[in-house]
Amino acid sequence: xxxxxxxxxxxxxxxxxxxxxxxxxxxxxxxxxxxxxxxxxxxxxxxxxxxxxxxxxxxxxxxxxxxxxxxxxxxxxxxxxxxxxxxxxxxxxxxxxxxxxxxxxxxxxxxxxxxxxxxxxxxxxxxxxxxxxxxxxxxxxxxxxxxxxxxxxxxxxxxxxxxxxxxxxxxxxxxxxxxx
Numbered sequence: 001x002x003x004x005x006x007x008x009x010x011x012x013x014x015x016x017x018x019x020x021x022x023x024x025x026x027x028x029x030x031x032x033x034x035x036x037x038x039x040x041x042x043x044x045x046x047x048x049x050x051x052x053x054x055x056x057x058x059x060x061x062x063x064x065x066x067x068x069x070x071x072x073x074x075x076x077x078x079x080x081x082x083x084x085x086x087x088x089x090x091x092x093x094x095x096x097x098x099x100x101x102x103x104x105x106x107x108x109x110x111x112x113x114x115x116x117x118x119x120x121x122x123x124x125x126x127x128x129x130x131x132x133x134x135x136x137x138x139x140x141x142x143x144x145x146x147x148x149x150x151x152x153x154x155x156x157x158x159x160x161x162x163x164x165x166x167x168x169x170x171x172x173x174x175x176x177x178x179x180x
Contacts, residue, residue: 015093035097040079041068042104068111077129079107082140086148095151103143107136 014034016022024030037045072079082103084096091099114120114135120128153162 015097017093021093035092035094038097038100038104040081040100040104041108042101067115068108071111071115072132075125075128075132077132079132079136086144086151089148091151092155095155099143099147102147103140106139106143110135110139 014031015037016024016034021034024034039045068079081100084091086099111132114131120131123131149162152158153160
C-alpha cells in the first residue's frame with residue numbers, strides 16, 4: 001500500500017541497484033532521489049493510473065501510436081535499450097539514465113526522419129533493418145564518445161576542462177544533445 005502511494009505521488013518509475021535503493025523507491029518522497037527509468041527513446045517511464053492508482057487494483061494502459069515503433073514492428077526489428085557499460089566500465093544508474101535519455105532522443109528524431117525518406121522506402125525489408133540497426137549503432141557510438149569523458153570527470157571529481165582524449169583521437173558528434 002505504501003509503495004502504491006509512493007507511485008501515485010511520483011508516477012515516474014525509478015531504477016535501483018541496492019536493497020536500500022529498492023526500499024527508497026517504495027517510500028513517498030524518497031523515491032525522487034533515485035534515477036528515472038527510461039524507455040528506448042529516453043522518455044521517463046511512468047506508472048499508469050495517476051491518482052486512481054490508489055483505489056484501482058488493476059493497472060491499465062492505453063496503446064500509443066509511434067511511427068518509429070510501428071515501422072520497427074512492420075519490418076520485424078526490435079529496438080532495445082543500450083548496454084549498461086561504456087568501454088568495459090559499468091555505468092551507475094544515474095549515468096545510465098542520462099545516457100539513455102540523450103541517445104534515445106537522438107535515435108527517435110533521426111529514425112523519424114530516416115523512415116520518411118524515399119530512399120528508405122525503396123529498400124527491401126532486410127536493407128531497412130540493416131539501415132535502422134546501423135543508424136542506431138552509429139548514434140550510440142558517437143554519444144558514448146562524448147558522454148563517457150563527462151561521466152569520468154564527474155565520477156572522479158576531476159577539474160573542469162580535463163581532456164581525457166589523446167591528441168588526434170577526438171571525434172566530433174554531429175548530433176546535438178543536452179541534459180535537462
